[in-house]
Amino acid sequence: MHDASRGASAFHPETTVIIAGRPPHEPDQPMSVPVHLTSTYVAGGELEYGRYGNPSWTAFEETLGALEGARCVAFASGIAAIAAVLDLVEPGGTVVAPRHSYTGTVALLAELESKGLVQAVYVDITDTAAVATASEGAALVWFESPTNPALEVADIPAIVAAAHANGALVAVDNTFATPILQRPIEHGADLVVHSATKYISGHSDVLMGAVVAASDEHVDALVKRRSLFGAIPAPLETFLALRGLRTLPVRLERAQSNARELVRRLADHPALDEVRYPGFGAIVSIVVRGGADAADALVQRTRLWVHATSLGGVESTFERRRRWPSEQPTIPEGLVRLSVGLEHVDDLHQDLVQALETLG
Numbered sequence: 424m425h426d427a428s429r430g431a432s433a434f435h436p437e438t439t440v441i442i443a444g445r446p447p448h449e450p451d452q453p454m455s456v457p458v459h460l461t462s463t464y465v466a467g468g469e470l471e472y473g474r475y476g477n478p479s480w481t482a483f484e485e486t487l488g489a490l491e492g493a494r495c496v497a498f499a500s501g502i503a504a505i506a507a508v509l510d511l512v513e514p515g516g517t518v519v520a521p522r523h524s525y526t527g528t529v530a531l532l533a534e535l536e537s538k539g540l541v542q543a544v545y546v547d548i549t550d551t552a553a554v555a556t557a558s559e560g561a562a563l564v565w566f567e568s569p570t571n572p573a574l575e576v577a578d579i580p581a582i583v584a585a586a587h588a589n590g591a592l593v594a595v596d597n598t599f600a601t602p603i604l605q606r607p608i609e610h611g612a613d614l615v616v617h618s619a620t621k622y623i624s625g626h627s628d629v630l631m632g633a634v635v636a637a638s639d640e641h642v643d644a645l646v647k648r649r650s651l652f653g654a655i656p657a658p659l660e661t662f663l664a665l666r667g668l669r670t671l672p673v674r675l676e677r678a679q680s681n682a683r684e685l686v687r688r689l690a691d692h693p694a695l696d697e698v699r700y701p702g703f704g705a706i707v708s709i710v711v712r713g714g715a716d717a718a719d720a721l722v723q724r725t726r727l728w729v730h731a732t733s734l735g736g737v738e739s740t741f742e743r744r745r746r747w748p749s750e751q752p753t754i755p756e757g758l759v760r761l762s763v764g765l766e767h768v769d770d771l772h773q774d775l776v777q778a779l780e781t782l783g
């Protein structure tokens with residue numbers, strides 16, 4: 424159970440995700456907070472204007488915040504949430520980041536660096552000693568775990584301890600693991616970021632992001648940035664994201680068991696050089712023998728698996744990551760990232776195997 428003294432719910436996550444962010448149990452109260460489609464409010468209250476607040480945002484924020492164990496601020500997208508966190512760094516401050524990160528994060532860091540706003544230092548996030556050394560004098564240690572798409576896993580408590588000893592903040596992009604499998608705030612992280620576009624909403628129909636912050640000071644700073652820069656979520660999107668979030672534990676349970684079974688069945692497949700799986704979650708990266716050409720052929724020869732970027736939906740999708748020029752050159756050309764969905768595992772396996780067999 425969560426420790427209530429740390430702001431988390433007194434219930435298991437499977438219960439919290441259902442009961443948080445609801446109107447009070449009173450006659451004629453709706454079961455769900457409706458979509459509040461309004462740009463302004465009658466003056467004199469707390470909301471005042473649609474860029475400062477919306478009850479549909481609040482319902483989502485209360486629920487994701489309760490799951491991660493701190494207060495949540497919703498943003499227009501994952502990258503808007505990341506931009507708000509990076510803006511907490513004073514101009515010229517050092518940001519430590521994994522060399523394998525979401526390509527958008529690396530592109531944003533490069534843009535900020537080109538303007539002298541941050542200094543980025545890239546590390547192998549699995550090398551905890553190197554991360555600790557890099558955090559000396561840094562303002563922020565930023566990382567994903569598991570990393571996208573290399574699926575490396577960071578030692579969160581050890582990195583938090585080293586970073587804090589050096590006076591650096593720690594922010595974790597928890598998009599791949601979700602708060603069902605990993606809650607970095609409980610390990611001392613200051614900030615947790617989500618692309619709610621992925622598992623949180625879970626149906627490939629929403630773009631949204633969120634930051635969960637352990638301190639009220641950071642919550643205030645993030646709300647201020649959201650109001651000033653205007654990277655606000657839309658009321659309908661927050662409604663849909665919360666609707667999706669309610670089923671996250673059961674979706675993830677099925678997706679994870681499908682992923683584990685596929686990893687087991689594909690482990691020795693002769694058309695694959697490698698099957699990477701961190702042991703939890705529903706993202707698997709396979710490295711196709713024959714490199715880019717073979718991987719490009721594979722993603723065109725399936726019926727169920729859809730060749731598409733993004734991840735975390737109920738449907739299985741996959742993508743050769745190096746098709747993006749922005750992907751890191753240390754990611755193999757033949758690496759295909761699988762986002763394992765909720766279909767029957769036999770159908771998913773059969774569809775992949777028949778496509779792999781055509782590669783010869």
Ligand SMILES: *Cc1c(COP(=O)(O)O)cnc(C)c1O
Nearest residue numbers: 500501502525571598618620631
């Ligand atoms: C997709 C993704 C993002 C960016 O989120 P958007 O909602 O697309 O802006 C950030 N981090 C990770 C790990 C992602 O997979």
